[in-house]
Amino acid sequence: MAEGGQKKVLVVCTGNTCRSPMAEGWLNRKLAGKGWVAESAGVGAWGGDSASPEAVEVMREIGVDIAAHRTRALTKAAVDGACIVLAMSDGHRREIEHRFPEAAQKTFLVNSFGLETAGDVADPFGLSTDAYRHTRDELVRALGDFLLYLADRGELNR
Numbered sequence: 001m002a003e004g005g006q007k008k009v010l011v012v013c014t015g016n017t018c019r020s021p022m023a024e025g026w027l028n029r030k031l032a033g034k035g036w037v038a039e040s041a042g043v044g045a046w047g048g049d050s051a052s053p054e055a056v057e058v059m060r061e062i063g064v065d066i067a068a069h070r071t072r073a074l075t076k077a078a079v080d081g082a083c084i085v086l087a088m089s090d091g092h093r094r095e096i097e098h099r100f101p102e103a104a105q106k107t108f109l110v111n112s113f114g115l116e117t118a119g120d121v122a123d124p125f126g127l128s129t130d131a132y133r134h135t136r137d138e139l140v141r142a143l144g145d146f147l148l149y150l151a152d153r154g155e156l157n158r
Helices: 019-031 053-060 076-080 090-099 101-106 129-152
Strands: 007-013 036-042 084-087 107-109
Touching (some): 007 019, 007 090, 019 036, 019 129, 053 129, 076 090, 090 101
Parallel strands (some): 007 036, 007 084, 084 107
16 A cells, blocks of 8 residues: 555566656556556666656656656565556566565556457667657556556546
């Protein structure tokens, strides 16, 4: 549980500069007032770096400001505090479960809530702004499916 009795979803990628901050920002906008908060971390992140400029730009295009984001390394405390952990790739999911076996039952691929077969979300790091837009749009679709999953289970406050 996060502060204030809210449930927490933890979104995990590699460096916590692109995919997971974009997901965190979008989720926090959509989950505001619904009893949930999103946080993000990276399996290979160092603490304190900014989100990539391209990630900030493409999220700003859809009204989500992640400019204040600072990277966080994946920790036991972050995993323990989360009700659900969303991994960007199967490699991330396996790494989370390797480091924190107790989290296996609450760790899912971010793409696992829709009708399509779950797959990895491509890492746009070092690529064009268009690649970031593609990743952002994939995340918005996947996270929309995740929100429907929470709503269907009665997990969202009104």
